[in-house]
Amino acid sequence: MAFVSAVTGDDSTKKFMDVLQNDFKTLSLETKKKYPQIREACDEAIEKLALASNNPQASLYGVVNQILYPLVQGCESKDVKIIKFCLGTIQRLIAQQGIDAKGARHVVDCLYNLGQAGMLELKLLQTAALLMTTSDLVHGDTLARTMVLCIRMVSPSETRDVSTSHAAAATVRQLVALVFERALAEANGTLKVNPADVRMQANNKAPKDLKPCAVDAYLILQDIIQLINGDSAQWLVGISDVPKTFGLELLDTVLTDFSDVFFKISEFRFLLKEHVCALIIRLFSPNVKYRAAPPPAHIPGGAGAAGGAPAERPHFPVTMRLLRLVSVIVHKYHDVLVTECEIFMSLTIKFLDPDKPLWQRALALEVLHRITVHPDLLKAFCECYDMKPHATNIFQDIVNALGAYVQSLFVASQVNTPAGELNTILK
Known part of the structure; x- marks a missing residue:
């Protein structure tokens, strides 16, 4: 400076x-x-x-x-x-x-009030991003108000066009990444924050031993999990809902780009193990229970008219992002989440079952491909699961599931091939 x-x-x-x-x-x-x-x-x-x-x-x-x-x-x-x-x-x-920090608080309060009035939203996003990226003055409640200002613009409304919503989403991603960059720099000892620059936190449920930047990152991650779960944010006061896909993308950014934060700060590992993994398993529930509808019967009262309440239908955008998270967790956090990765892999393998929708099977196949191209990961699966008593044989299940999937493709091609053409192929 x-x-x-x-x-x-x-x-x-x-x-x-x-x-x-x-x-x-x-x-x-x-x-x-x-x-x-x-x-x-x-x-x-x-x-x-x-x-x-x-x-x-x-x-x-x-x-x-x-x-x-x-x-x-x-x-x-x-x-x-x-x-x-x-x-x-x-x-x-x-x-x-x-x-200075006091001036930054005045600026953020000013931007926040303008945001509530819905005025010059793109200019507000621009100013908030500039304030965050050119200094490290914004922490605590001042940071929370900055994030709330930007998150409120993510969802389109009657007075807000799609381009503004996209700009807001990009700004939020940038700010979340910046907060975790600071937490990592603080953990490495390359960034120190003056305690006098941090305004007393409201609704602060972060562990007391965390440093200022780590507190900011912890509280933001905690609220991202809350919002994806359908609950109101605790620290980002005023935010009760965000698009689930957007929340999952933020979680993806944090887990993919800032794994060092989780390995260096034990409190973040606790959040990952106890809250992130539980959230992913809960959101997988509709995918696990849902069965693809059989082809409609041509006879009235046939299979297509079977009674019973249908299971909750899985959503492609959410499922795609969930499987992306599973892939990231298995690759980067397998050593500290052995039991959780066993559950995730078992769920992913089940998505290859013949009664699952084709798009779900295709997504699961993509995740399994990313995993099977890493020999070290397959070796770890054998050591942690297949070679352990009372554990799921993950490696064996992967091989069996892929074999059954390939076999089903040949069976389906034979069913769809006319008898004359099939005889010609066999000759």
């Missing part, structure tokens, strides 16, 4: 001060008649900037942090033109790392 320690005598800093003064002069003119209180605050900001420019020893950091007030006022004006201008200036301050 070289800019923060700069003094106003530096040439680049002077140029930036001039730009800020011009911004506030423009804002003062725009608000002169309709918003006199904002104009007065702008004039005060211009005076402070002018004094700082004439004092070579003054710290720009302190000066810039003091002039946020008129910009926040401008964002509260409900005038789209003024709000857009103020957000542009705030982005300029953020990009130059000219605010």
Whole structure:
């Protein structure tokens, strides 16, 4: 953060001060008649900037942090033109790392209020992402409000188009990844957070021994699991629902890209073992129980009209992402989730049964292919399961299931081939 320690005598800093003064002069003119209180605050900001420019020893950091007030006022004006201008200036301050943790909280509160009003959502997403990626000032409740602001825009609505929802989803993925990057850097000792920069957490159910960045990551992961499970978030206050597929994609990102966090911090392994695995098994339930409907009978009252309540139908988008998670867990976490991987593999093998929908069998086949191309993984299966008493013979079941699947393809091709053509093929 070289800019923060700069003094106003530096040439680049002077140029930036001039730009800020011009911004506030423009804002003062725009608000002169309709918003006199904002104009007065702008004039005060211009005076402070002018004094700082004439004092070579003054710290720009302190000066810039003091002039946020008129910009926040401008964002509260409900005038789209003024709000857009103020957000542009705030982005300029953020990009130059000219605010501290207190200033970051003011900015986030401002963005949060604008988000509740549904104003300039793309600009809000842009500003939130910039604040998170250019500094490590946002933690605790300030981070929670930032995440809530972005997650609320993920679902389309009457006033929100699909492009904004897609931008929000991409921003949330970026921020979740960033939080886990910080937790990993903190665990490695390359990042230290000043406790004074962390606002007291509300609804904090993280273990007490965790460091600040790890707390943020733990609470976000905990709420992702809650939301996928259909429950309201505890830390991300105000979020009660997200698309299940989106929640599973976030979980996939965390488990795929940040496995080191789970191996280095025991509390995350507990979440993985006790909550993530339980969630996956529960969501697999409709897939396990469901049977593909037989071909419709041509005779009235035949097999197609059989009574009985149908099982809950599995959804392709959810099943696809669940099997992707299973693949990731088996590959990356097999050593610490031996029992859970045994369950996951048994469920995946069952998806190859002939009475399962074709798309489900195809997805299971893809997962098994990813696993069987890794000899070390197959060796581990033999050692952990097939060679152990009272354990499922996973390796044997994989071989049998694949053999039965291949055989069923030949049987199906023979059934669909006319007798004349079949005799010709056999000759």
